Amino acid sequence: MTAIDQDKPGLVARQLRAKRRLDTVTDLANRDRDGMSSLAMGKELPANAGGGGKIWPAPYYWSDRQMTATGVQIVRDAAFVLRCAGAAALSYLLAQAIDLPHPVWATMSGIIVGQEHLGETGQATLGRLLGTIIGVAMAVSVGELAGPLGAGLAVQIAVSVALCAIVARRFPALRVCMWTCPIVFLTAVPATPLYVAGYYRGAEVLLGGVVGALLHVVAELAIRKIVVDEAPA
Known part of the structure; x- marks a missing residue:
C-alpha cells in the first residue's frame, strides 16, 4: 500500500470539510445579498462548518x-x-x-x-x-x-x-x-x-x-x- 493510499481517508475528510465550509459561506451570502449577512458583519462561523470558531472578516463590496x-x-x-x-x-x-x-x-x-x-x-x-x-x-x-x-x-x-x-x-x-x-x-x-x-x-x-x-x-x-x-x- 502506497503513502497516497494510506492518506486517502484524511484527504477525503479534508475535502468534506472544505465543501461544508464553501456551502456555509454560499448559504450565508444567498440569504442576505445586501451585504448585511452574518458573514458581512464579521460573525463567527460555526466550528462544525469548518470555520473552527474563527472570526471571518467582512468582505468589502464593490x-x-x-x-x-x-x-x-x-x-x-x-x-x-x-x-x-x-x-x-x-x-x-x-x-x-x-x-x-x-x-x-x-x-x-x-x-x-x-x-x-x-x-x-x-x-x-x-x-x-x-x-x-x-x-x-x-x-x-x-x-x-x-x-x-x-x-x-x-x-x-x-x-x-x-x-x-x-x-x-x-x-x-x-x-x-x-x-x-x-x-x-x-x-x-x-x-x-x-x-x-x-x-x-x-x-x-x-x-x-x-x-x-x-x-x-x-x-x-x-x-x-x-x-x-x-x-x-
Whole structure:
C-alpha cells in the first residue's frame, strides 16, 4: 500500500470539510445579498462548518466602495462651491471693513488662490503673496526713479513688467508680479504717492489670499469629519 493510499481517508475528510465550509459561506451570502449577512458583519462561523470558531472578516463590496467614493466626491464638490463663494464674500466684507479703496482685488485674490487640494491652495497662496510683493516693490521703485526723469506711464509700466518677467521666467509661480505692476500704476491717484497705491494693492491681495487659504483649511477639516462620521462601520 502506497503513502497516497494510506492518506486517502484524511484527504477525503479534508475535502468534506472544505465543501461544508464553501456551502456555509454560499448559504450565508444567498440569504442576505445586501451585504448585511452574518458573514458581512464579521460573525463567527460555526466550528462544525469548518470555520473552527474563527472570526471571518467582512468582505468589502464593490457597491460599498462605489457609494463611498461618490459620497466623498459630492461632499468635496459642495465644499469647493461654498468656500469659493465664502472667500469672495468674506474678502469683500473685510476689505470694506478696514476701508481698503478697491475691495475687488481682495475678492479676486480670495477666489484665485482656491485650488482642488489644500497643498495646491497653499502653493498658489504663497506664490501669489510673494509675487504681489515683488510686483508692488518693482512698480514703486521704477515709478519713483523713472517718474522724476520724465518717463511716461507706458515706459514705466514696460520697464517694471520687463524686470518682473525676468523673475517670472526663473520662478513661474511668481508670475503674478508681472500684472501687479500695471495694476499699481493704473489705480494710483495723481495726488497720492505711488507707494500708497502699492501699499493698498498689496494689502488687498494679501487679505484675499489669506481668507481663501484659511477657508480651504476649514473646509478640509469639515470634509474629514463628515467622511469619517458617515463612513460605514
